[in-house]
Amino acid sequence: MQKEVTIYDIAKQLQLSPATVSRALNDHPAINSNTKTLITSKALEMGYRSNLFASNLRRQRTNTIGVIVPRLDSSFMSTVLAGMEKVVNESSYNLIISQSLESVKKEVTNAKTMFDSRVDGLLVSLASDTENLDHFNPFFKKGIPLILFDRVVQQKNCTNIIIDNLKAGYDATTHLIQQGCKRIMHVSGSLKRNVYADRLKGYKLALLEHGLPSGDELERVTNLTRQDGLDVAAYIKRMPNPPDGLFISSDFCAVSCIGALKQSGFSVPNDIAVVGFNNDPVSLVIDPNLTTIHYPGQEMGEIAAQSLINHLNGLLRLSATNTILLNYDLIIRESSQRPKLS
Amino acid sequence: MQKEVTIYDIAKQLQLSPATVSRALNDHPAINSNTKTLITSKALEMGYRSNLFASNLRRQRTNTIGVIVPRLDSSFMSTVLAGMEKVVNESSYNLIISQSLESVKKEVTNAKTMFDSRVDGLLVSLASDTENLDHFNPFFKKGIPLILFDRVVQQKNCTNIIIDNLKAGYDATTHLIQQGCKRIMHVSGSLKRNVYADRLKGYKLALLEHGLPSGDELERVTNLTRQDGLDVAAYIKRMPNPPDGLFISSDFCAVSCIGALKQSGFSVPNDIAVVGFNNDPVSLVIDPNLTTIHYPGQEMGEIAAQSLINHLNGLLRLSATNTILLNYDLIIRESSQRPKLS
DNA sequence: TTGTAGGCGTTATCAC
DNA sequence: GTGATAACGCCTACAA
Numbered sequence: 221m222q223k224e225v226t227i228y229d230i231a232k233q234l235q236l237s238p239a240t241v242s243r244a245l246n247d248h249p250a251i252n253s254n255t256k257t258l259i260t261s262k263a264l265e266m267g268y269r270s271n272l273f274a275s276n277l278r279r280q281r282t283n284t285i286g287v288i289v290p291r292l293d294s295s296f297m298s299t300v301l302a303g304m305e306k307v308v309n310e311s312s313y314n315l316i317i318s319q320s321l322e323s324v325k326k327e328v329t330n331a332k333t334m335f336d337s338r339v340d341g342l343l344v345s346l347a348s349d350t351e352n353l354d355h356f357n358p359f360f361k362k363g364i365p366l367i368l369f370d371r372v373v374q375q376k377n378c379t380n381i382i383i384d385n386l387k388a389g390y391d392a393t394t395h396l397i398q399q400g401c402k403r404i405m406h407v408s409g410s411l412k413r414n415v416y417a418d419r420l421k422g423y424k425l426a427l428l429e430h431g432l433p434s435g436d437e438l439e440r441v442t443n444l445t446r447q448d449g450l451d452v453a454a455y456i457k458r459m460p461n462p463p464d465g466l467f468i469s470s471d472f473c474a475v476s477c478i479g480a481l482k483q484s485g486f487s488v489p490n491d492i493a494v495v496g497f498n499n500d501p502v503s504l505v506i507d508p509n510l511t512t513i514h515y516p517g518q519e520m521g522e523i524a525a526q527s528l529i530n531h532l533n534g535l536l537r538l539s540a541t542n543t544i545l546l547n548y549d550l551i552i553r554e555s556s557q558r559p560k561l562s
Numbered sequence: 563m564q565k566e567v568t569i570y571d572i573a574k575q576l577q578l579s580p581a582t583v584s585r586a587l588n589d590h591p592a593i594n595s596n597t598k599t600l601i602t603s604k605a606l607e608m609g610y611r612s613n614l615f616a617s618n619l620r621r622q623r624t625n626t627i628g629v630i631v632p633r634l635d636s637s638f639m640s641t642v643l644a645g646m647e648k649v650v651n652e653s654s655y656n657l658i659i660s661q662s663l664e665s666v667k668k669e670v671t672n673a674k675t676m677f678d679s680r681v682d683g684l685l686v687s688l689a690s691d692t693e694n695l696d697h698f699n700p701f702f703k704k705g706i707p708l709i710l711f712d713r714v715v716q717q718k719n720c721t722n723i724i725i726d727n728l729k730a731g732y733d734a735t736t737h738l739i740q741q742g743c744k745r746i747m748h749v750s751g752s753l754k755r756n757v758y759a760d761r762l763k764g765y766k767l768a769l770l771e772h773g774l775p776s777g778d779e780l781e782r783v784t785n786l787t788r789q790d791g792l793d794v795a796a797y798i799k800r801m802p803n804p805p806d807g808l809f810i811s812s813d814f815c816a817v818s819c820i821g822a823l824k825q826s827g828f829s830v831p832n833d834i835a836v837v838g839f840n841n842d843p844v845s846l847v848i849d850p851n852l853t854t855i856h857y858p859g860q861e862m863g864e865i866a867a868q869s870l871i872n873h874l875n876g877l878l879r880l881s882a883t884n885t886i887l888l889n890y891d892l893i894i895r896e897s898s899q900r901p902k903l904s
Numbered sequence: 905t906t907g908t909a910g911g912c913g914t915t916a917t918c919a920c
Numbered sequence: 921g922t923g924a925t926a927a928c929g930c931c932t933a934c935a936a
Contacts, residue, residue, distance in 0.1 A: 226929055237907045242931060252905060269678050273618040274929035277912050282615065292643055298635030298661070305660055309671070314679055317659045318647055319640070329651070336611050337656055446846055475847050483849070502844055504788055505817050507825070568913055579923045584915060592921060616913030619928045 225268040234262055245270065272314075284314045285528060286334035288344045290322050290371065296498055296517045297345075300369070303521025304343065311529050313340075320347040328355040335359065341528045346371040348410040348443070353378075365531050365538055369524045371413050379542040381524050383515045385415050389422025391550050392467050392495045392513060397430050399493050399558045401465030405438045407452050407477070408469050416441075419469050419497070444469060449476030456492070457484045465493045465556075471500035471512055478506055478555065493556040508554030515548035567610040576604055587612065626656045627870060628676035630686045632664050632713065638840055638859045639687075642711070645863025646685065653871050655682075662689040670697040677701065683870045688713040690752040690785070695720075707873050707880055711866045713755050721884040723866050725857045727757050731764025733892050734809050734837045734855060739772050741835050741900045743807030747780045749794050749819070750811050758783075761811050761839070786811060791818030798834070799826045807835045807898075813842035813854055820848055820897065835898040850896030857890035 227241040234241070236255070244251050244259035276282050285308060289297050301317065308315050316337060320327035327347045334342060335358050342359060344366060353375055359366055360377050372380040389406075396404050406423045409416035420439065427434045440455065442448035449468070456462050468474035474496035478488050486492050488508055496503055499514035523544060530536035569583040576583070578597070585593050586601035618624050627650060631639050643659065650657050658679060662669035669689045676684060677700050684701060686708060695717055701708055702719050714722040731748075738746050748765045751758035762781065769776045782797065784790035791810070798804050810816035816838035820830050828834050830850055838845055841856035865886060872878035 224929090228929080238929090239908075239931080240906055242929095243906085246931085250905060255905085269680075271619070271929050272679065273615045273624065274912090275931075277613070277615040277619055277914090278929080278931045280912070291640060292634045293637040293640030295635040298633060301634055302661060302663065309675060314658060315660075316656060318657075319644060321644065333651060337614065338611075446843060472843070472847075479847060479849055501788060501814070502847060505814075505821060505844060505848065507821055566913090570913080580913090581915080581924075582922055584913095585922085588915085594921060597921085613913050616928090617915075619912090619930090620914045620916080622928070 224271070225263075225266045226271070227268075230259065230262055230266060230268060233266070234258065281340050281532075282338045283312065284316055284337065284339050285525065286337065286339035286342045287315055287317045288320055288327060288330045288334070288342070289317070290320055290345060290347050292317075292319050294498075295501055299517030300345075300521035300524075303518040303523075304525040305521075306518075307522050307525035307529065313529060322348045324350045324355075331355045331359075339364070340532050341365045341367070343367050343369060343524050343528060345369050346373065346413065348413055351412065365528060367524050367528050367538070369520055371415055373414065379527060379538045379544065381520055381527070381544045381546070382414070383546050383548045385418035386422040386425070388497075388513050388515075388548050388550075389419030389467070390426045391422070392419075392497070393423045393426035393465075394430075395511070395550055395552065396465035396467060396493055396495060396556060397426060397432065399465070399489070399556055401463075401493055401558075403433060403438070403461070403463045404465035404467060405440070405456070405463035406467045406469075407440045407442060407444070407448070407473065409442065409444045411441060416469050419467075423467055438463060442473070444473040446472065446476040449473040449478075450480045453477045453480030453484060456481065456486070462486075463492060465495075467495045469497045471496035471498045471503045471510060474510055474512075475502050475506045478508075478510070489554065489556050489558050493558055495556050499551060503553070506555070511553045511556035512551050513548050514551050516546060520546055566613070567605075567608045568613070569610075572601065572604055572608060572610060575608070576600065623682050623874075624680045625654065626658055626679065626681050627867065628679065628681035628684045629657055629659045630662055630669060630672045630676070630684070631659070632662055632687060632689050634659070634661050636840075637843055641859030642687075642863035642866075645860040645865075646867040647863075648860075649864050649867035649871065655871060664690045666692045666697075673697045673701075681706070682874050683707045683709070685709050685711060685866050685870060687711050688715065688755065690755055693754065707870060709866050709870050709880070711862055713757055715756065721869060721880045721886065723862055723869070723886045723888070724756070725888050725890045727760035728764040728767070730839075730855050730857075730890050730892075731761030731809070731811075732768045733764070734761075734839070735765045735768035735807075736772075737853070737892055737894065738807035738809060738835055738837060738898060739768060739774065741807070741831070741898055743805075743835055743900075745775060745780070745803070745805045746807035746809060747782070747798070747805035748809045748811075749782045749784060749786070749790070749815065751784065751786045753783060758811050761809075765809055780805060784815070786815040788814065788818040791815040791820075792822045795819045795822030795826060798823065798828070804828075805834060807837075809837045811839045813838035813840045813845045813852055816852055816854075817844050817848040820850075820852070831897050831900050835900055837898050841893060845895070848897070853895045853898035854893050855890050856893050858888060862888055 227238045231238045231241045244256045318330045324347050366378040369381040408420045411417045496510045496512040499512045503510035503512050531538045569580045573580045573583045586598045660672045666689050708720040711723040750762045753759045838852045838854040841854045845852035845854050873880045
């Protein structure tokens with residue numbers, strides 16, 4: 221365990237003061253560029269690495285950003301985190317990542333841990349049963365910025381980064397309508413979450429505009445698990461008047477539902493056309509390949525992290541009602557394409 | 563932005579010295595238990611939270627553990643990380659998580675970041691193309707412990723936490739043999755990684771023991787992607803003498819392969835019985851449900867984290883050649899079950 | 905453009 | 921069982 225090199229060691233070697241070394245390493249403008257290069261090369265040579273803890277202690281900030289997501293095991297979240305990581309690495313911040321596993325309780329614990337770790341800011345996507353942001357009050361009180369992404373809640377104090385889920389739901393449903401569907405069912409997740417509530421609204425709006433039937437028996441609120449997909453299929457089988465179109469707010473659930481529907485003798489897309497959401501890799505595994513909504517996780521992560529960092533560096537004021545909308549794509553595959561009725 | 567409460571504030575209020583407060587909060591044995599409760603309750607009342615950075619600076623350790631995984635978007639990794647998180651939270655350590663996205667290059671960068679963050683220890687699962695551990699040399703030189711899990715490399719200095727992949731490969735293959743398969747093919751991932759190399763060995767061993775044919779045309783080394791699954795199916799279709807059993811080292815790849823095989827007119831399991839690996843949720847989506855090997859991610863994460871923490875706390879010496887083996891299960895589902903030939 | 909000096913909040917060492 | 925004090929390594933007024 222050799223001793224760490226400090227700015228004092230560099231200063232001594234170069235006959236300079238530690239202050240100058242510190243400034244040079246932080247690229248302070250008032251330092252002669254010659255001494256600057258001298259110092260940085262010496263630092264490299266000596267294997268110096270800056271001590272974040274001393275620095276953090278002194279400047280009263282941690283250079284750490286906390287991330288709380290519902291789960292890590294989705295390809296979407298993985299790309300979001302990759303995006304955040306990219307931005308954060310370039311800015312010499314650190315990331316602390318934790319998962320709530322869709323439980324408020326764990327989310328509260330995570331928030332507390334983040335608070336105790338004194339993160340400079342927080343990037344959060346809410347658990348499915350989170351009712352409010354009370355557990356983030358300590359952050360608000362201290363003026364620690366919080367950015368919500370994907371699963372958000374409208375609230376002053378925090379920026380939201382989302383896609384237009386209402387419009388996406390509308391587009392998905394409209395696509396089914398254009399394929400000739402007359403009776404379209406929607407399978408949603410917890411309506412506490414904007415992503416699901418908004419998609420449902422978009423679905424309803426599309427139905428309304430085209431004068432198609434809607435109503436409780438065509439709307440299922442579930443947890444969007446594999447089992448829920450199976451249950452929905454069973455439900456459809458029991459329906460006296462089953463739907464000919466199905467919009468499910470999650471690919472994974474959609475895929476398990478399609479499997480069960482096929483087993484029950486339904487043909488997809490001919491009897492029932494299906495659209496999912498998220499463009500999960502599993503959408504390419506199922507036969508027929510699943511039509512779905514794709515949206516850019518990497519970009520969402522980058523923007524969330526960048527906005528937070530800009531705010532922390534004083535380059536951007538996150539105003540109270542700031543919402544950033546990203547684009548999405550409807551990816552049309554076999555599961556929804558029906559022969560044109562002419 | 564109200565001011566932070568420090569041990570000085572507590573000390574002043576209680577007419578004690580900061581030293582005593584510090585000791586009490588750290589549960590030092592030489593402190594009167596009355597003063598101890600007095601101090602802790604006062605600390606709570608004043609909303610004190612300890613400053614990790616001052617503490618870290620002073621004790622010369624960071625209380626942070628770094629984790630590098632190939633990808634976050636697998637249900638297996640997600641449970642591993644949940645396990646680590648659990649242990650780490652209970653021990654008041656912090657976790658810094660990053661993904662290499664299966665690239666050595668990124669893994670090297672990640673390692674550097676971890677080094678600069680002065681993690682106390684490292685938990686790593688290697689990228690698919692990592693050749694050696696040179697990029698971890700700075701850690702070895704400094705005596706920073708490194709634990710490898712799942713995707714490991716035998717090397718002095720680091721503990722490995724794995725399942726017996728050879729035996730698992732053997733068991734998977736033997737299961738196919740017991741189902742009556744006579745010509746079994748194996749689809750593997752990069753043989754640089756123990757997990758794939760060992761499963762291949764187990765597969766070969768099982769074939770050898772039962773006098774079944776093996777050879778290059780029955781062994782495919784791939785990246786285990788969706789496309790690789792399709793390619794394998796196409797390859798099988800072209801084979802003059804196709805296999806009647808298929809052991810694929812990843813569920814996701816297996817599932818895409820099954821899809822393509824079915825499209826080519828093969829029946830699974832009747833023409834070809836299939837076994838995957840990892841018990842990914844997708845194994846329950848495909849029809850027929852996929853037989854696979856399950857192993858405990860949560861436990862692997864917990865053990866990895868706990869071992870590291872015990873080592874850091876001096877409770878356990880990670881000896882040079884320490885390998886911890888976990889159990890696994892063969893989960894038999896429809897994809898491999900053939901009618902008994904009697 | 906560079907140097908001086910004090911302090912960020914803890915904890916470890918040494919006293920008493 | 922408790923207190924005084926000196927670091928840990930860095931940054932930043934302020935001075936030169």
